[in-house]
Amino acid sequence: MGGAGGKLLGLLLCLQCLTELHGVFIRFTNVTCESKDLTMSIVEYCAVTTLSKNKNSISLRYAMLKPVFRNIEKEKYISIDGLTNTEVSAKIRGVPMPKGFYALFTKWSTENITRVLTNYYFEVISP
Template identity: 50%
Template sequence: MGSAAVNLLGLLMGLQCLIELHAVFIRFNNVTCESTDLSMWTVEYCKLTNLSKDKNRISLRYTMLQPMLRNIEIYLQLMTRRSESINVASNWQPFLYSVKLDYCRYLKNHHHNYLAKMVFEFIEGHSNLNHSCPYTKEKYICIDDVTNTEVSRKIRGVPMPKGFYALFTKWSTENITRTVTNYYFEVVNP
């Protein structure tokens, strides 16, 4: 394990000791989807649906116009908001995590990246991103009906104080960014 990973692990353990969180409840605030290469992917839908006062869900689907064969990278960055305006890029700052992930390699060994493992556990059973590379026969990539209540159960005990957060993601193939998807949420009761 590298020194950066040891430092991050130490920081996380220290934060967990400082902030005793028995239950974290999040509420999704928004999801944005953008295809930056319309020759490869298009956005079919990207939506946040309110189910009740305390329950909502996210669903999105990108139509694949070309197969994803190799060199698939995902960039994940967990952010926190500095001011009240939720979608202004300059109001967000990094919150502990930033990961560049070789997706095909990750699928072979899920244990080499904690943030990626957590994110993919959130969408487990809600996505067709569940097999190894290449993606040659898929007509779309989707994440459907992920509820805030499910995610809240899965992050139980993760040290996140009340506030506004975002998970910024970029998918790339052949070193070209193909999609940008951002998930906005609020921790309402640690």
């Protein structure tokens, strides 16, 4: 039974490798953060961190200086901490994206006023 279990485990690992090779794999190249309304929020940090040769993460935090909406308790910050490229890659399996460099531009607005802008830059390594 030990030999059969070992072969099964080896087969499962091989299938996992093939799935990863044929899935979309991205690597973050940069992230930029900008506060457009300095009375409401400021950028505390915004960075890409290298964890290993093929793994990196993004972390960003906007400190909130006043409540976003009336009658709602004030949030101290909005943040994304330690989101890895492998976590994102696992979520976008099956999305057709050829190799290359991409950018995702995001903004957060209230009352038709842009408050913060965050731009994510990444590279698709394997489609």
